[in-house]
Amino acid sequence: QQQVKQSPQSLIVQKGGISIINCAYENTAFDYFPWYQQFPGKGPALLIAIRPDVSEKKEGRFTISFNKSAKQFSLHIMDSQPGDSATYFCAASGTGGGNKLTFGTGTQLKVEL
Amino acid sequence: ETGVTQSPTHLIKTRGQQVTLRCSSQSGHNTVSWYQQALGQGPQFIFQYYREEENGRGNFPPRFSGLQFPNYSSELNVNALELDDSALYLCASSRDEGGELFFGEGSRLTVL
Numbered sequence: 001q002q003q004v005k006q007s008p009q010s011l012i013v014q015k016g017g018i019s020i021i022n023c024a025y026e027n028t029a030f031d032y033f034p035w036y037q038q039f040p041g042k043g044p045a046l047l048i049a050i051r052p053d054v055s056e057k058k059e060g061r062f063t064i065s066f067n068k069s070a071k072q073f074s075l076h077i078m079d080s081q082p083g084d085s086a087t088y089f090c091a092a093s094g095t096g097g098g099n100k101l102t103f104g105t106g107t108q109l110k111v112e113l
Numbered sequence: 114e115t116g117v118t119q120s121p122t123h124l125i126k127t128r129g130q131q132v133t134l135r136c137s138s139q140s141g142h143n144t145v146s147w148y149q150q151a152l153g154q155g156p157q158f159i160f161q162y163y164r165e166e167e168n169g170r171g172n173f174p175p176r177f178s179g180l181q182f183p184n185y186s187s188e189l190n191v192n193a194l195e196l197d198d199s200a201l202y203l204c205a206s207s208r209d210e211g212g213e214l215f216f217g218e219g220s221r222l223t224v225l
Contacts, residue, residue: 041218042218043117043205043217043218044203046214099146099205099210099212099213099214100146100158100161100171101156101158102158103155103156103157104155105154105155106153106154106155
């Protein structure tokens with residue numbers, strides 16, 4: 001079964017701290033791994049994405065780390081801010097799957113002052 | 114440039130009824146995907162439409178059906194509603210079948 005397992009379910013981080021969210025997948029055909037951010041009442045918005053030919057991708061305060069052999073990838077949010085408080089979803093799609101995404105169950109992040 | 118718009122934003126139906134949800138894709142996008150997001154869960158892929166043809170389907174029964182129109186807008190139809198169909202239905206458009214997804218704000222369906 002094509003699954004993406006995400007942890008933790010919820011996370012509280014102090015302002016300025018590092019938020020880390022982890023995902024693991026089973027399907028070795030997956031070749032595109034995006035992270036989405038969702039605020040209450042809004043649809044998910046693409047934050048950052050990676051393909052398995054690189055082990056890390058950084059965009060501003062957001063970094064994806066990818067471990068192909070372990071079939072795991074993670075999102076790191078550096079210098080976390082209260083405005084980062086949202087639900088984060090990892091996702092994956094495979095060759096021929098295009099943008100037909102399999103999502104994780106989500107992590108509710110709260111950044112406290 | 115307008116984003117993805119969905120209607121209605123909220124609706125309540127009773128078990129056994131039918132519902133139609135609508136989506137207008139972002140300008141320049143020819144592909145529409147539908148996702149179901151149950152409370153506290155990640156979105157689940159229902160199906161995708163590319164150039165008015167169904168282009169992939171997730172693990173949803175045939176009572177979930179869709180259409181894409183020549184202007185690339187789309188409808189999601191659900192027949193014989195069940196209580197478990199209560200969810201946020203998200204529409205996403207993209208430039209093509211592999212492009213970045215841009216999501217609308219969703220239609221929240223409650224089935225009583």
